[in-house]
Amino acid sequence: xxxxxxxxxxxxxxxxxxxxxxxxxxxxxxxxxxxxxxxxxxxxxxxxxxxxxxxxxxxxxxxxxxxxxxxxxxxxxxxxxxxxxxxxxxxxxxxxxxxxxxxxxxxxxxxxxxxxxxxxxxxxxxxxxxxxxxxxxxxxxxxxxxxxxxxxxxxxxxxxxxxxxxxxxxxxxxxxxxxxxxxxxxxxxxxxxxxxxxxxxxxxxxxxxxxxxxxxxxxxxxxxxxxxxxxxxxxxxxxxxxxxxxxxxxxxxxxxxxxxxxxxxxxxxxxxxxxxxxxxxxxxxxxxxxxxxxxxxxxxxxxxxxxxxxxxxxxxxxxxxxxxxxxxxxxxxxx
Numbered sequence: 500x501x502x503x504x505x506x507x508x509x510x511x512x513x514x515x516x517x518x519x520x521x522x523x524x525x526x527x528x529x530x531x532x533x534x535x536x537x538x539x540x541x542x543x544x545x546x547x548x549x550x551x552x553x554x555x556x557x558x559x560x561x562x563x564x565x566x567x568x569x570x571x572x573x574x575x576x577x578x579x580x581x582x583x584x585x586x587x588x589x590x591x592x593x594x595x596x597x598x599x600x601x602x603x604x605x606x607x608x609x610x611x612x613x614x615x616x617x618x619x620x621x622x623x624x625x626x627x628x629x630x631x632x633x634x635x636x637x638x639x640x641x642x643x644x645x646x647x648x649x650x651x652x653x654x655x656x657x658x659x660x661x662x663x664x665x666x667x668x669x670x671x672x673x674x675x676x677x678x679x680x681x682x683x684x685x686x687x688x689x690x691x692x693x694x695x696x697x698x699x700x701x702x703x704x705x706x707x708x709x710x711x712x713x714x715x716x717x718x719x720x721x722x723x724x725x726x727x728x729x730x731x732x733x734x735x736x737x738x739x740x741x742x743x744x745x746x747x748x749x750x751x752x753x754x755x756x757x758x759x760x761x762x763x764x765x766x767x768x769x770x771x772x773x774x775x776x777x778x779x780x781x782x783x784x785x786x787x788x789x790x791x792x793x794x795x796x797x798x799x800x801x802x803x804x805x806x807x808x809x810x811x812x813x814x815x816x817x818x819x820x821x822x823x824x825x826x827x828x829x830x831x832x833x834x
Contacts, residue, residue, distance in 0.1 A: 500524055500771045506617040507629030508532075510753055511739025513600040514760030515626065515767070517555045520607040522764070524771045527610040529617025531629070535598035539641040539723045540753070542676045543567060543655065543668045544589040547754045554761040556607075560599045564591035565669050567654035572816070575660050575702045580819045581653065588655065592645070592670040594719070623777035626767070627737040634727035642694045643678040644720040649713035651675055660701030662807055674719075677710065683724065694720065736784040738763060755792065762787045 503519055505512045508530030519526045544564070552558045566587035572580045605611050619627060649667075656667035665679035681697045692711075699707035739756045763784055770780040806812050 501624055501773065502527065503767055503771060504617070504625045505529070506619055506625065506627050507739065508534075508601065508611065508613075509538075509597070509628060509630055509739055510600070510756035511760050512626075512628035513597065513604055514555050514557075514757045515628065515738060515763055516604045516609050516611075517557065517600065517607065518761055518764030519767060519771070520604060520609045521554070521556055522768045523608075524768055525610075526604075527612060528604065529612045529615045530601075531614065531616045533613050534601045535594045537643065537645075537719045537721050538593040538597070539643040539678060539721055540593045540676075541666050541668060541678050542590060542592050542670055542753075543666075544591070544751070544753045544757075545584070545586070546751050547589065547757060551758050551761040554764060555757060556603070557600065557757070560596065560603065561589055561591065563595065563599075563671060564589035565671065566590070567669065569653050570655040570657060571653040572819075573656065573658045573703075573706075574812070574816060577705065579652075580816055582819075590654075590668050590670050590676075592674070592676060595671060621735070624770070626763070628739045630740045634725045637725045637727045638683050639724075639726040640681055640683045641678070641723045641726055642681060642697060642720075643676065643722075644694050645670070645674040645676055645716040646710065647674060647714040647716065649675040649677075650709055658698075658703050658706050659806060659812060660698070660703040661809075663697070663701035663703070664807065665698060665701075665703065665706065674716065675713075680726070691717075693722070735781050736763070736788075738788065751795070755795065758791065759788050762791055 500523070502525040503515075505516055505526060505528045508516075508528045512528055512530070516526045516528050544561075547561075552561065567584065567590050568587055569581060569583045572582075601611060616629070618625070619629065651667055651669065654669065658665040658667075662682045663679060665677065668676045668678075670676050677694065679694070679697065681701065685697055685700050692715075694715075695707050695710045698710060738759045766775075766780050766783045766787065769775050770777060775783075804811070806815065
């Protein structure tokens with residue numbers, strides 16, 4: 500069988516590697532970093548279908564996740580809106596998830612080359628899954644850290660501040676993942692409390708006080724800059740963040756990465772067996788992934804614009820509290 504080369508060992512790359520190894524396709528993954536490591540991520544999975552889990556053989560890993568059944572949304576003024584999720588979200592740290600998927604991939608006979616970026620020049624059998632492309636003009640940065648002994652009011656908390664979004668999620672080992680999107684260029688008082696300083700500057704004082712009273716896991720702190728939610732890779736084929744970032748709020752960036760990997764598995768398996776040529780495989784992949792992502796990305800970008808705009812956000816919360824916002828149908832539409 501023709502070998503497949505995957506550049507990037509995030510969720511999309513590891514998921515694709517697992518899907519292909521299920522069918523005995525020879526696969527090599529090049530990952531620039533190592534495992535385990537923390538990533539800026541909300542660390543909860545919603546809308547993940549059974550077929551994808553079975554295709555990638557990740558059910559045993561996801562059994563270690565914590566189910567979340569409800570979410571509370573907070574405004575700067577402290578007012579809250581609570582919703583019950585139509586289906587449980589699965590909460591699991593990327594520290595554990597990525598490492599577990601990498602171990603499973605190698606146990607299935609896949610070759611994993613760590614601390615290597617690999618080649619990105621297009622060639623038959625090479626798939627790009629190397630993550631987002633930084634945009635120097637982007638106004639956003641992402642921050643994340645785990646905390647112990649942090650009081651949390653619901654399974655999931657989502658806080659909206661001044662041009663800011665912060666999500667709180669329970670993950671394994673009694674930790675709370677705190678991850679936020681903040682405007683770039685904001686000053687901080689110290690290098691040790693960057694996340695807390697950003698939360699406070701966003702007008703979320705009650706949340707910043709709770710974080711300050713909790714125990715921060717220092718080695719879990721990480722940041723990303725140059726986040727652009729409107730760009731796509733012009734290189735084919737590409738999966739995951741290298742194809743385009745999905746904005747927050749919708750809660751299924753991790754799901755899309757895994758589902759895209761499962762969708763790509765069938766076409767790449769056919770190419771590996773010599774049933775189709777590479778050009779045909781690339782066209783099929785673009786069509787499959789494009790159909791799968793177009794609606795979700797469009798709706799997520801629309802929600803991104805509304806929820807980070809204070810005036811528009813007030814309308815959304817008013818409709819929600821009045822019972823005029825159909826939460827469950829909107830959730831189904833996005834997921």
